[in-house]
Amino acid sequence: MVEKRIPQLLVEDNKFCPGCGHGNINRVVAEVLEEMGLADTTVGSLAVGCACLMMDTFGVDWIQAPHGRAAAVGVGVKRVRPECCVFTYQGDGDSLAIGLSETLYAAIRNENITAIIVNNGIFGMTGGQMAPTTLSGQRTTTSPKGRDVSITGQPLNIVNQCRQLPIGYLARGSVASAKDINKLKKYIRAAFETQMSGGGYSLVEVLSPCPTNWKMSLEKSLEHIENDVKPIYPLGEFIKKGEKTDA
Amino acid sequence: MRKSKLSEYKMIQHLERCKGCGFCISQCPSDALYLSESVNSKGYPVAKIDEGKCTKCAICYTVCPDYVFERVKGA
Ligand SMILES: Cc1ncc(C[n+]2csc(CCOP(=O)(O)OP(=O)(O)O)c2C)c(N)n1
Ligand code: SF4
Ligand code: SF4
Ligand code: SF4
Ligand SMILES: [Mg+2]
Numbered sequence: 001m002v003e004k005r006i007p008q009l010l011v012e013d014n015k016f017c018p019g020c021g022h023g024n025i026n027r028v029v030a031e032v033l034e035e036m037g038l039a040d041t042t043v044g045s046l047a048v049g050c051a052c053l054m055m056d057t058f059g060v061d062w063i064q065a066p067h068g069r070a071a072a073v074g075v076g077v078k079r080v081r082p083e084c085c086v087f088t089y090q091g092d093g094d095s096l097a098i099g100l101s102e103t104l105y106a107a108i109r110n111e112n113i114t115a116i117i118v119n120n121g122i123f124g125m126t127g128g129q130m131a132p133t134t135l136s137g138q139r140t141t142t143s144p145k146g147r148d149v150s151i152t153g154q155p156l157n158i159v160n161q162c163r164q165l166p167i168g169y170l171a172r173g174s175v176a177s178a179k180d181i182n183k184l185k186k187y188i189r190a191a192f193e194t195q196m197s198g199g200g201y202s203l204v205e206v207l208s209p210c211p212t213n214w215k216m217s218l219e220k221s222l223e224h225i226e227n228d229v230k231p232i233y234p235l236g237e238f239i240k241k242g243e244k245t246d247a
Numbered sequence: 248m249r250k251s252k253l254s255e256y257k258m259i260q261h262l263e264r265c266k267g268c269g270f271c272i273s274q275c276p277s278d279a280l281y282l283s284e285s286v287n288s289k290g291y292p293v294a295k296i297d298e299g300k301c302t303k304c305a306i307c308y309t310v311c312p313d314y315v316f317e318r319v320k321g322a
Contacts, residue, residue, distance in 0.1 A: 001251055004308040004318040006261075014313065018291065019268035023312025178274050178309045211268075218268045 007034050011059040019218035021208025022050055024175040025118060025184075026058055032189045033060070033085070036196070042085040045074035047099065049091035050125045051118065068099025071106040074113045085196060087114040093123040093131040096156050100132070107162050110200040114191045117158060117203065119233065120210040128213030132156035135232055140213075155232060158205055163238055168200030170239035174207040176225040180235070187237060199241060207233060256303050256318050258296055264313045267291035271307040271316070280307060 007030035016022045033039050042060040046052050047070040055062050065073035070088035078086040088095070095103045095117050106113065122140050123129040130140040130147060133155055137146040149155075159172050169191050173184035184206060191202035207229050209221035216224060236247035265287060271294050272280040279300035287293050294315070296307075308316040 001253060001256060001303075001318075003256070003320060004305045004316070006314045006317055010314055013264050016312065018266035019270060020312055023314075024310070027312075027314060175312075178306045181309050218270055219273060222270075222273075 007031050009034060009039055009059045010057065012057040014057050015053040016050060017210075017212045019209060019211045019221065020050070021120065021175040021206070021210070022053075022118060024181055025116070025206055025208060026054060028181065028185045028188055029087075029089070029116065030058065032185060032192055036189070036192055038085045038192065038196070041083065042087070043074075043077050043081070045070040045077065045086065045088045047090055047094050048125070049094045049123070051089050051091055051094070052125075054089065068094055068097070069102050070095065070099065071102040071111075071113070071115060075106055075111045078111065078113050082112075085114075085192060087116060087192070087195075089116045090118070091124060091131075092117060092119045092121065092133040093129075096132040096158055100156075103158070104161060107165050107167050107201050107203065110165070110167050112168075112195055112198060112200055113202075114195045115201070115203040116188070116191075117205045118208050119205050119229075120208045120213075121229065122210060122213050124210045124213055128210075128215075133233075135228060157233065158203070159233070159238055162203055163244070166200070166242070167203070167239055168194040168242050169202035169237075171203075171237040172205045172207070172233060172235050174225060174230070174235055176207065176209070176222045183235070190237070190240065194241070205233070207235070251320070253303055254322065255320055257321055258301060258303055258305070258307075259317050259319055260296065261315050261317075262293045262295075263287050263289070265291055265293040265315050266313050267293060268312065269294070270310045270312065274306050274310045276304060276306060277302050
């Protein structure tokens with residue numbers, strides 16, 4: 001048995017809503033950075049969304065990118081400070097709507113950074129509008145009758161977009177249970193290890209509840225992830241050490 | 248090195264951070280957590296541990312989004 005201490009990188013209480021998955025993801029990232037000895041040499045790139053609440057509470061150095069452009073800014077930091085660990089931490093609206101080009105081109109160029117993308121299926125911070133990841137038929141404030149994919153196109157699966165690219169590491173995890181969170185930690189560690197060994201671009205997408213804008217209790221939110229989100233966005237490791245897996 | 252025993256650890260809670268979301272309660276394998284009557288300064292009802300049932304597995308540490316639990320050495 002070992003001690004379980006809150007990582008020191010979490011310098012203040014987080015500012016997320018009750019039950020928000022960002023809190024779980026923050027803690028897992030902090031644990032991994034500390035365990036890898038990267039706490040003092042990491043730079044995070046943030047753009048918009050509830051992710052930005054981390055700037056005051058998560059004790060690494062941060063750089064503020066314009067909406068969507070965290071990958072482009074993060075790549076710039078990495079190129080001038082290659083000894084640093086550089087990661088982007090973005091929501092799905094930020095990274096996959098306005099920022100899709102920057103997200104995808106960092107992967108296409110196999111830039112040696114780590115991208116963490118929080119898939120909660122909506123624009124959380126601005127009040128629950130439809131995002132590229134919103135499920136078919138899902139009600140949001142901008143799709144009150146449910147997302148009509150005959151008009152909007154299908155939900156965007158960033159893992160499938162990146163699977164054919166020559167990148168270092170690709171995985172999708174979740175924070176919907178203790179088991180999922182333990183697996184997520186392995187994925188996030190593998191992603192940072194890929195970067196620190198010069199293994200190229202690493203991306204971890206994380207399925208995460210937004211009880212506030214889903215207008216669900218946490219219990220219902222976790223059921224929704226289990227029953228509705230996971231079948232569309234399956235979990236697993238899809239590229240490891242630059243090689244495609246069977247997942 | 249001698250392996251450390253369960254009795255050498257304790258769970259501590261930073262209840263001021265609790266937002267009453269209930270995630271820990273739904274995941275505790277020993278049914279040792281409950282939403283209490285007490286409310287913290289943020290206005291949330293807080294989750295408390297029934298020490299008699301707790302096995303110090305720290306699953307609550309793993310799932311809590313608000314850094315409430317720690318497992319530390321000391322009786
Ligand atoms: C240029 C610009 N346009 C629009 C916004 C408004 N805005 C703030 S957060 C956000 C999207 C947030 O959604 P997501 O990235 O999914 O993050 P979440 O809050 O869901 O974690 C938008 C569009 C902005 N900040 N800047
Ligand atoms: S609005 Fe949603 S994503 Fe943002 S902090 Fe609240 S629960 Fe989390
Ligand atoms: S340590 Fe384990 S048994 Fe004790 S309250 Fe936490 S989850 Fe329940
Ligand atoms: S998971 Fe954390 S914040 Fe939620 S009720 Fe339990 S102790 Fe409180
Ligand atoms: Mg979002």
